[in-house]
Amino acid sequence: MPATAERYEVELPCPRCRRTTVHLVTTADDALSRVMCIACGHAATVRTLQFMEQYVGGVVRRLLAKPSEITTEFARSPRDFVTSLPGRVLTKPFRVAAELRTTVDIIRPRRRPADRRVAPAPPAMPGELPAVARACRVLLSAPLLWAHPSEEILEIARALGYDGVELWAYQLVAEDADPSRLAARARSLGLELTLHALSWDLNPTSRIEPIREASMDALRRSVDLARRLGASVLVMHPGHTTVPHDAGEAYWPGLVTAVAELADAAGPELTVGVEHMEPRQAEYVVSPEHANRLVREVGRPNVGTVLDVAHIPWGQDEVVFLGHLDRMVHVHLSDADESRLHLPLGQGRRDLVRVLRALQEFRGAVAIEGFSISAGEELARWNKAQFEELWRAASLVEA
Numbered sequence: 001m002p003a004t005a006e007r008y009e010v011e012l013p014c015p016r017c018r019r020t021t022v023h024l025v026t027t028a029d030d031a032l033s034r035v036m037c038i039a040c041g042h043a044a045t046v047r048t049l050q051f052m053e054q055y056v057g058g059v060v061r062r063l064l065a066k067p068s069e070i071t072t073e074f075a076r077s078p079r080d081f082v083t084s085l086p087g088r089v090l091t092k093p094f095r096v097a098a099e100l101r102t103t104v105d106i107i108r109p110r111r112r113p114a115d116r117r118v119a120p121a122p123p124a125m126p127g128e129l130p131a132v133a134r135a136c137r138v139l140l141s142a143p144l145l146w147a148h149p150s151e152e153i154l155e156i157a158r159a160l161g162y163d164g165v166e167l168w169a170y171q172l173v174a175e176d177a178d179p180s181r182l183a184a185r186a187r188s189l190g191l192e193l194t195l196h197a198l199s200w201d202l203n204p205t206s207r208i209e210p211i212r213e214a215s216m217d218a219l220r221r222s223v224d225l226a227r228r229l230g231a232s233v234l235v236m237h238p239g240h241t242t243v244p245h246d247a248g249e250a251y252w253p254g255l256v257t258a259v260a261e262l263a264d265a266a267g268p269e270l271t272v273g274v275e276h277m278e279p280r281q282a283e284y285v286v287s288p289e290h291a292n293r294l295v296r297e298v299g300r301p302n303v304g305t306v307l308d309v310a311h312i313p314w315g316q317d318e319v320v321f322l323g324h325l326d327r328m329v330h331v332h333l334s335d336a337d338e339s340r341l342h343l344p345l346g347q348g349r350r351d352l353v354r355v356l357r358a359l360q361e362f363r364g365a366v367a368i369e370g371f372s373i374s375a376g377e378e379l380a381r382w383n384k385a386q387f388e389e390l391w392r393a394a395s396l397v398e399a
């Protein structure tokens with residue numbers, strides 16, 4: 001029976017990052033744990049007991065809390081964590097036990113259970129795990145840090161080891177941000193930028209002319225922002241139908257014209273990526289066939305599709321879906337289940353290891369999406385750590 005994996009965070013110097021970063025410690029079994037830098041993915045196995053003795057005293061910041069709704073598990077976690085440790089830890093010299101006590105706030109460690117399971121087979125020697133290569137860049141989607149100003153978001157993204165940030169035009173407009181200043185800041189931090197165009201309230205294929213025109217103005221403004229940011233990709237939503245039950249067909253010519261105009265305004269340096277939407281009433285760009293048709297009919301080299309993993313209809317095979325996309329230029333990644341979209345990675349029921357396996361050769365950017373209304377980098381940190389874990393697992397799957 002495999003031991004329950006427990007996770008917690010420790011600040012440690014990372015040999016690859018050459019600075020102190022947050023490391024995710026996963027106790028795989030009684031003897032060995034994996035320690036992974038969430039900034040760069042550098043990982044090593046360590047002997048759990050020795051590691052505990054060395055680090056549990058002061059630097060364990062806290063057990064990794066699951067963001068959002070799954071906090072009950074966190075509340076339960078300290079006790080589980082301690083009782084899942086090898087029995088001998090609790091009988092070790094006082095130092096370890098005392099440190100554990102202060103760290104996880106237990107009053108009395110449980111007695112070693114009588115039915116100790118059989119010791120696992122001898123593990124491999126501790127040591128550095130092979131580095132995991134990736135062709136894509138991992139971006140933090142700004143709404144993961146919604147309460148923070150854009151410049152601060154760049155700094156947090158850098159500290160957490162993201163390769164870039166997907167800024168949201170809505171935020172930039174709301175805070176009256178200076179795009180050239182942000183561009184310079186991103187450059188100095190070595191971050192790639194992409195921009196999510198204004199999308200809420202908009203419909204560039206509306207049958208109501210003032211709404212269509214205002215939507216196009218907002219999208220033109222987004223293109224302009226993206227250019228001034230030096231963004232590599234501008235992400236936009238397609239239009240939807242005005243009359244809820246209309247068939248989409250009549251709206252296609254307007255959509256094709258709109259995207260073509262924006263692509264021409266974007267210029268060759270800026271790719272315009274159009275998202276496929278979740279299949280709900282009024283949306284008419286929801287399948288790979290729709291996405292491919294749009295790219296084909298617009299016929300511009302700088303136009304492609306944004307895969308949004310959350311928008312793949314529940315029950316459809318994600319890998320088949322993305323395999324059908326003719327020109328995938330960008331990815332939005334989040335977890336989902338039957339009823340909820342844009343969940344933190346690992347908290348939904350998507351098979352994300354399989355999705356990332358299919359993205360092993362992808363050379364674009366993958367923006368991790370989600371929404372955190374309250375201040376704090378918890379969700380952004382969680383998602384980066386989960387991404388590194390999932391990517392490592394995906395790289396180990398046989399092709």
Ligand SMILES: [Zn+2]
Pocket residue numbers: 014015016017018021037038039040041042
């Ligand atoms: Zn590192």
Ligand SMILES: [Zn+2]
Pocket residue numbers: 196199235237275
């Ligand atoms: Zn979007």
